[in-house]
Every structure is written in C-alpha cells, then in structure tokens.
Amino acid sequence: xxxxxxxxxxxxxxxxxxxxxxxxxxxxxxxxxxxxxxxxxxxxxxxxxxxxxxxxxxxxxxxxxxxxxxxxxxxxxxxxxxxxxxxxxxxxxxxxxxxxxxxxxxxxxxxxxxxxxxxxxxxxxxxxxxxxxxxxxxxxxxxxxxxxxxxxxxxxxxxxxxxxxxxxxxxxxxxxxxxxxxxxxxxxxxxxxxxxxxxxxxxxxxxxxxxxxxxxxxxxxxxxxxxxxxxxxxxxxxxxxxxxxxxxxxxxxxxxxxxxxxxxxxxxxxxxxxxxxxxxxxxxxxxxxxxxxxxxxxxxxxxxxxxxxxxxxxxxxxxxxxxxxxxxxxxxxxxxxxxxxxxxxxxxxxxxxxxxxxxxxxxxxxxxxxxxxxxxxxxxxxxxxxxxxxxxxxxxxxxxxxxxxxxxxxxx
Numbered sequence: 001x002x003x004x005x006x007x008x009x010x011x012x013x014x015x016x017x018x019x020x021x022x023x024x025x026x027x028x029x030x031x032x033x034x035x036x037x038x039x040x041x042x043x044x045x046x047x048x049x050x051x052x053x054x055x056x057x058x059x060x061x062x063x064x065x066x067x068x069x070x071x072x073x074x075x076x077x078x079x080x081x082x083x084x085x086x087x088x089x090x091x092x093x094x095x096x097x098x099x100x101x102x103x104x105x106x107x108x109x110x111x112x113x114x115x116x117x118x119x120x121x122x123x124x125x126x127x128x129x130x131x132x133x134x135x136x137x138x139x140x141x142x143x144x145x146x147x148x149x150x151x152x153x154x155x156x157x158x159x160x161x162x163x164x165x166x167x168x169x170x171x172x173x174x175x176x177x178x179x180x181x182x183x184x185x186x187x188x189x190x191x192x193x194x195x196x197x198x199x200x201x202x203x204x205x206x207x208x209x210x211x212x213x214x215x216x217x218x219x220x221x222x223x224x225x226x227x228x229x230x231x232x233x234x235x236x237x238x239x240x241x242x243x244x245x246x247x248x249x250x251x252x253x254x255x256x257x258x259x260x261x262x263x264x265x266x267x268x269x270x271x272x273x274x275x276x277x278x279x280x281x282x283x284x285x286x287x288x289x290x291x292x293x294x295x296x297x298x299x300x301x302x303x304x305x306x307x308x309x310x311x312x313x314x315x316x317x318x319x320x321x322x323x324x325x326x327x328x329x330x331x332x333x334x335x336x337x338x339x340x341x342x343x344x345x346x347x348x349x350x351x352x353x354x355x356x357x358x359x360x361x362x363x364x365x366x367x368x369x370x371x372x373x374x375x376x377x378x379x380x381x382x383x384x385x386x387x388x389x390x391x392x393x394x395x396x397x398x399x400x401x402x403x404x405x406x407x408x409x410x411x412x
Contacts, residue, residue, distance in 0.1 A: 025105040025321040028130040029069075029093065032114050033181075034058060034139030036066040038171030041291030042136040042283060044097035044109055045073035045089035049292060051112060055174035057140055058112035065294040067091060069109040071125065077101040092291030093136065095301045099314055105321065116142075118149035118156075127153040132320045136163040137178045137283040139171050141185075148190040155191070155273030155392050159320035162279040163286060166204035166235045178283075179237050191391050196270045196277045197246030201238045205255070208232040208305060213260035214252045220269060220278070221252050223315030228253075231266060231312060232305040234298070236282025239265040246270050247369055253312075267312065269319070273392035278316045285309035335405040337379065337398045343410035347386040348396070352379045354403075361385055362397040363409070 035042040037053040046067035051058045053066050060068070073089045080088060082102060086095035097107045110116070110125055118127045127133055127149060142150070154160050162182055170177040176184075179200040186194045210230045214221035221228045231253050241249045241262040251265035258264040269278040286309075289299035301309050336354040350361075356379045363372035371394070372387045394409045 025103075025132065026130040027100055027105050027107050027132040027134065027317070027321075028125065028127070029097070029107070029109050030116075030133065030135040030138070031069045031109050031112050032057075032116060032140075033135065033142075034172045035136055036069075036112070036292075037139045039295045039297070040137060040139075040171055040283070041067055041092040041295045041297060042286065043067050043069035043091040043291070044093045044107055045069060045091045046292070047074060047090075049294070053139070053172050055172055057172075065292070067292045069111060071108055071111055071114075073097060073107060073109070077107060086288055087290060090291065092287045092289070092295070092297050094290065095288035095310070096286060096313055096317075099310070100317060103314075103318070105317075116146040116149050118152040127158060128156075130158065132159045132161065132317065134161040134163070136286055137165045137169070137171075138181045139176065139178065140174065141176055141181050144190075147185055147188070150185070151189050151191050151195070154275035154277060157274035159276040160278075161316065161320060162198075162277065163283050164200050164237055164279070164281050165283045166237050166281075167202040168204065169235070179281075182279075192245070194242060194245050195390070196272050196279075197242045197244075197249030198268055198270065198277070198279050199240045199242065200279075200281065201240055203237050204235060205238075206232075206234050206236070207256055209253065209256045209266065211254040211256050211258065211260065212252060213254060218252060219319050220267070220312070220315050223311070224318050225314040226311045228308050228312045228315065230305045230308050231285070232300070232309070233266060233282040234284040234300065234304070236266070236280075236284065238263070238281050239268050239279060241265055241268060246272065248272075267316075269316070276320050278320060280312075280316075285313060335398075335407070336403060337405055337407075339396055339407050339409065342407075343412040345412060346388065347384050348409065350376075350379055350383040350385060350398070356400060356402065359398060359400045362399075363387065363389070364395045364397065365392065 029044050034053050046069045048068040050064045051066040051068045052061040052064040080101040086098045100107050117123045120126045164178045179202050182200045249270035251268045253267035254260050255264040267280045284300040288301040289297045337352045339348045359376045361374045365371050389411045396407045396409050398405050
C-alpha cells in the first residue's frame with residue numbers, strides 16, 4: 001500500500017557557503033591568542049601600540065608597546081588598488097592583507113578582546129559571518145567553547161588556516177607553544193581526535209626545500225598567483241598526516257632529503273565536512289618585516305625562498321576562498337523517497353510514494369567517498385537505516401533499476 005508522499009524541507013544545506021564572483025569573501029585574522037607576544041607581530045594593521053601580552057593574555061598597559069590591532073584596517077581597504085604598497089597598512093602581515101584586498105576580499109581582525117563563536121547572532125564577528133579564519137601562531141590554548149565554534153565553522157563550510165611555529169616557541173611564558181596548542185585543539189574537540197588528519201610535530205629546524213610533491217592540477221602549488229618551487233623554514237616544525245582519520249588530507253611540501261608521504265610534511269591541506277583546512281609549520285613566511293618597531297622582524301613574505309612564500313600563502317588563501325565541492329553531483333529535490341529526521345544522529349527513516357524493491361542506500365562524505373552502504377529488498381512505510389558516522393554533512397544516494405535519487409543529510 002502506497003503512502004502519501006510528503007515533501008520534506010531540508011533543514012540543513014550541505015553547502016552553506018556558496019562563493020561566487022558576486023559575493024565578497026570575508027577573511028578574519030585572529031588576534032585573540034597572543035599573536036603579538038614577544039617578537040611576533042602577526043597582525044594585518046594596528047593604530048595603537050598600547051598592549052602588553054603576558055601568560056594570561058593581552059591587556060592594555062601604559063607601558064605596553066605591542067600592537068593593538070583594530071577590527072577594520074585603516075586607511076579603508078576601498079582605497080587599495082593594484083599598485084598599492086603594503087605600507088598602506090601597518091603590521092607584519094600587512095603585505096598578506098593588502099594582497100587579499102587586491103583580490104577583492106574583505107579583511108578584518110578579531111581584536112585581542114574579541115570572542116571566538118559560531119552561531120552567536122549577538123557577536124558581530126561571529127565566525128559564521130566569514131569564509132576564512134586565519135590563526136597565525138597562537139600563543140594561548142583554545143577553550144572548549146572556542147574549539148567547538150571553530151569545528152562547527154569548518155563543518156558548515158568555513159575555511160581554517162592553521163599556522164604553527166617551532167617547538168619551544170612559547171612567546172608569552174604560559175608554558176604553551178603553537179605546535180602544542182594546535183595539537184591540543186586537534187586532539188581534544190567536540191568531534192573526534194585529529195579530524196583533519198593533521199598532527200603538528202614538536203621539532204625545531206631551519207632549511208630551504210625544493211621537495212615539492214603535487215599534481216599539475218594542485219591549485220596550492222600550481223595556483224593563480226604562480227607555481228611554488230621552494231619554501232624556507234626559519235625555525236619551524238613539520239606535520240604528520242593520518243589518511244585513516246581523514247582520507248582527503250594531502251601534503252605538498254616536504255623536508256629536504258625525505259620521501260613525500262605522511263611524515264616530514266611542511267605544508268598540508270584537507271577537507272572536513274563542507275569546509276577546508278590548510279596548515280603550515282612556520283610563521284616566518286607570513287612576516288613581511290615591516291610591523292611593530294619594538295619587534296625583531298624579517299622579510300619572509302617577499303624575500304625568503306626567492307619570493308615563493310607570497311605565492312604559497314596567496315594560493316592557499318584563494319583555494320580556501322573557493323567553494324568546497326563533492327564528486328557527487330545532481331542532488332535532486334523532487335523525489336520518491338524522503339528521509340527524516342534531518343539533521344540526524346545515528347539513524348534515518350525512509351518513506352516512499354512508490355513501490356520500490358532491490359534498493360541500495362549509499363552515503364557519501366563531501367569528498368565523494370562512500371562511508372555507508374546498505375541493501376534493502378523492499379522499502380516499506382518506515383524503514384530505519386542505522387549508521388555510525390562522524391558529525392558533518394553527507395549525501396544519501398538511493399538507487400535501483402528504476403530510480404536514482406540523492407538527498408542532503410546533516411549528522412549532528
């Protein structure tokens with residue numbers, strides 16, 4: 001007996017971020033994690049130098065000399081043209097920020113007293129308002145709430161750029177350096193250990209490498225800004241990759257004298273949920289040498305590695321700004337089989353307005369990989385499909401000799 005077909009409105013869209021040329025890409029540079037501590041000045045722009053950064057974080061001080069980056073860089077980025085010099089803004093990341101503005105991206109800073117949140121409409125700088133979140137060498141650990149916010153941001157289509165420094169690079173004296181801070185975030189969060197398939201090693205080395213392993217279509221190495229041919233770490237770390245935890249993770253730059261694979265990785269990236277993640281093991285490439293005069297800075301962005309760092313960082317930024325895609329195409333909305341609930345936790349119900357037999361149910365992650373498969377001899381009024389999937393976004397494909405239908409699914 002057929003049941004009446006009721007078209008369900010999907011609550012969650014798999015691709016919550018749809019970047020087109022008509023839309024502005026908004027980039028948020030973090031400054032809440034002591035990125036101004038010691039000789040670091042990892043900010044796009046600052047108007048004041050009245051901060052001190054200690055083991056408990058940044059604070060305003062009459063004797064403070066550290067950069068106090070405001071939310072909106074000044075002068076206004078609307079005045080930036082193709083010939084604008086990086087000195088238009090202050091800060092050791094001003095070259096990177098100006099290059100982003102030249103591509104039409106909107107650049108903001110999350111100030112030292114800002115809030116890392118996701119889905120908080122009361123927070124004007126909530127991560128949901130941005131496409132890319134860049135954290136350059138954090139010096140303070142992420143709280144549980146902050147970890148959850150960042151993971152939700154990536155799961156729902158945001159892009160995260162993780163930048164580390166070398167082992168024992170604790171700049172604010174709190175006992176934490178950036179490799180350990182990133183590994184704490186990656187190992188203890190609301191989703192799973194190391195969801196991006198990336199682990200930061202606790203090493204300290206310096207070298208110039210040309211050990212690059214990437215296909216001709218890899219847009220991080222062979223990107224819009226040009227082809228990256230070398231990289232220089234000036235006191236940095238490597239990463240270890242685990243494709244079992246995330247099958248999309250990929251290394252593209254490796255230490256000299258090593259075989260490209262899952263170890264000795266200097267630059268890596270992956271997909272997670274509907275979002276993207278990129279990571280490098282040194283903050284030196286981001287430094288343009290022209291920031292706060294109280295800091296000892298070097299021109300890693302333009303001069304080191306024969307100028308390749310600018311190409312690398314901008315290729316990564318452009319890739320992060322692009323919409324995450326899946327190999328599963330033609331997601332249709334007018335179908336004979338409906339799934340509910342959506343979002344789901346560990347199971348979905350199937351209902352149909354058509355007599356269907358010998359049906360296969362496939363569930364794909366956003367990389368197009370099948371993560372669940374089940375055969376049903378007959379779809380009845382309320383078939384239950386149980387699964388054990390990570391939180392994130394998926395596509396459910398239901399097919400037999402008569403039909404092929406797909407639905408978007410959120411697992412929470």
